[in-house]
Amino acid sequence: MSPVVLQVLADELVRGSEHGAAAAVAPCLSCLDQICLTYSSVGAQALFRNSIVAPLLKQAFSKALDELPWFAGRVVLQPDGRCYDIACTNAGARLLVASTTAALEEAAAALPPRQQQGPGAAVMLSPSGAYALPSQVETIRKEQLPLCTVYLLHLSGGGSLLAVTAWHGMTDFEGLQTFVAHLSAAYNAELATRDNPQATRTTGGGGDSHRCTASSSGVNNPAAEGPAAAPSAALGPQTAPPVPPAASAAAAAAAPGGPAPARHGRRGFYAPAAADALAEVDLPPGLPPRESMVAVPDWKGPFVWLNTWYQVLVRGGGVEGRMMWIPSQRLAELKAAATWELRRGRRESGDGGVGGGAASGSGSGGSGGDGGDGGNGGNGGAGAGAAVGGGGDPEVDVEWVSTRDCLAARLAQLLHALPLRQRRPTSLFVMADMRPRLQPPLPASQLGNFSWGARVGGVRPSQMGLGQLAARVRTAISRDLVPHYWRLARELKQLTAVHPARQLASELYLRTNPYECFLAPEGPLIFNDWRVRYDIWQFGPEPPLAFTPAYPGLSPNILLTYPPPPRAAATTAGGGGCGDGDGGDGEGLCLYGTLHGAVWRQLDWATGGDLVAAVSRGFAQAS
Structure with missing residues (x-):
């Protein structure tokens, strides 16, 4: 050739x-x-x-x-x-x-x-x-x-x-x-x-x-x-405080009025004052703690670089990106297994039956493991989460879990079972687009960075049931994510009032404990999710045949999912590929993982080189 x-x-x-x-x-x-x-x-x-x-x-x-x-x-x-x-x-x-x-x-x-x-x-x-x-x-x-x-x-x-x-x-x-x-x-x-x-x-x-x-x-x-x-400020899931008057005025002033006639519905704009207003929201009592943002002095820069080099290249053997496609059948098997496990837990706890039907609109909204798209006008749908019950434990007392919750939980189980990771508890971060999650929701066309991760901390996924871990993911998203986002805005507002913004970083990049460091092979896992709108990505008479991220550099410990193009999904799965984007109705999900070379080697050994098959191995009987 x-x-x-x-x-x-x-x-x-x-x-x-x-x-x-x-x-x-x-x-x-x-x-x-x-x-x-x-x-x-x-x-x-x-x-x-x-x-x-x-x-x-x-x-x-x-x-x-x-x-x-x-x-x-x-x-x-x-x-x-x-x-x-x-x-x-x-x-x-x-x-x-x-x-x-x-x-x-x-x-x-x-x-x-x-x-x-x-x-x-x-x-x-x-x-x-x-x-x-x-x-x-x-x-x-x-x-x-x-x-x-x-x-x-x-x-x-x-x-x-x-x-x-x-x-x-x-x-x-x-x-x-x-x-x-x-x-x-x-x-x-x-x-x-x-x-x-x-x-x-x-x-x-x-x-x-x-x-x-x-x-x-x-x-x-x-x-x-x-x-x-x-909206000028996004202030909460259900019991939102009033919108700050200053933010309302800022949002009104942010509406551009001249050069760009709205030829299509997705007209991009910035409203920074509306986002900054999130820092003024009062935090609810009892909010679980999590990592903070810190300012790294310039003199520490060489030490940060040295730690990155050591964790990524020396200990991890570099970072490798791989792409794969998970069929909808395997995703359905995962979801059925998690749902069955949670139903069994409810029956054993004596709390009665399981709520029937699909997840309601209140359970959807956004990405990052959620079943719905939350008003993005994209691939999400309110019915993507299965309505289930939990036991007495508030961490698993959830109404439903989504396909992405179950997939994140299963991948975490497989990775935590590796010799590199299984000795200590780990943390998971499930990313979400915060625009549709805030109340009132922000339009999908508001430009800026509105992605943030729900934290599931201190867990041993390989020693937990799939339904139990998926419910922990769902609880972190539905209960803690928005208040933690307010806390993030407050921290950043306070830090940028004193320190140069270029010095800001999450303290998880600086931790010396490898199980708490984003850069280490044993570090926390980040699960991201893109709600790709293939009608938007159509240039000419047909939608794309294939779609992938185009990252200029690879960061470790990241697992990104997104729906495949509709034509490709119809060809490979025999379906239309026009579902809700949760992967469970015919099109499946594409998975792009960037892990350390040392982790991939152990994962290949543990799964026989077939991660997709390992995702649902042992769960088919539950479906």
Whole structure:
């Protein structure tokens, strides 16, 4: 087989109009964004059967930057000299266009959905890592580096790969998806104009074509989502305190009014004062403790780097990313086993029967192990969690557990059973998009970083039942997550009032106990979840054939799940792939794990090299 050759055809900066840049007013980053300054980039890549037209993509990129000018801006210091922000300088975002000798079939073979990929399987096709932003925010600021990159790779014989990345300090995956909503709507409108100019004139010009394209892709109704509808502060699950008046005024002032007509329903905006207002919420009594955010002095920087090198490279043997696809049948077996176990526990405790039916809307909302999408307008659904009962223990007295709760619990069991981990208790962090979880909920189109993890601490997963551990996950999400998020905002507000934001870090990165250090092979596990909207990621006539994260660097102990593309799910699972995104109704889930090499070796030995089969091994009888 001849080696794959890749040639860069274009590398340039794309700008929006000056009108769009002038209409965006700083500041835009909140205290919650300051903790993500050193996370480099967040990104994703999608594989298409159709060839994306580079000139049209460039025009669409410019229009998207006109509507979201922050993505063409540059990092600056706020007047206090401690926190960072984005100035809408219209200095440009990066567009890379390349071609490769690899064909579509070769690219598709390297990406999920597949049942299993072995050790060392390639998961990255794009060379975007070579153009990734550094993790040092001061380098990004001083060198005035572009904050967003769109990378287009033309495949031999037709087809294309599109990767979109943005600086993590400005937004999380949901915010990146909002940017892609603008980009794809603009591209599809340009494509429709090129292919059928007469129809475009009939419908009243490019603006109407733009609206039609966005509407047909199922993007949310602008009347229900956008700056005007953005709540000023998100204040609680059920018994929320009143919204601070200052936050209400800030949210009203945050609604942009000029450069970006709402051509589609997902119109991105920033409202930093609304996020900062979370720091003013009174914390409930009896809130369980958890790790804190700390300021790391500059003189400790070399010691932090040395500890990272020692834990990741010396002890862990580096970090390896693997991609696999978990069929819906295996997920259903897990969920049935956990539900059966919890029902049995209730019967044995004498508390009566089990609540019937599916989970109600109050049990859904958000991602990170939750069954529902919580108003994101995406793949989530309220019925994804099974209604179950618990025993007398408040930690397992839950109404339902979701498929993702059960999958996180099962993966934690398998990993904790390894010789590296089984000697001590561990902690799990189940990430969630906080936008739909807060009351009132924030729109999915609000840009910024709103992902946070529910903590399940001090557990020995390999010695616990699946239902018991899944219920602990559900309790952490439904009971403790929102109050802990308020506490995070308060900590960050206090720290950034005294210390430079670039010094902020979770103390779990600094712990010397390897079982409490995020960087160590024995460290806490982070379970993340992306609610991918494939209608948003459609560039041309078809949705993507494959979809993967596009991380420029790998962090250890992370397990990310997301639904596969609908066409791919229909091909591999025999279903439509258009379910609620919880993986249990035909499409399954893609799993991307980044673990230490030493952990992968032990896991391969324990599972016979087939992690997917091990996920549901021994649980089939419960279904």
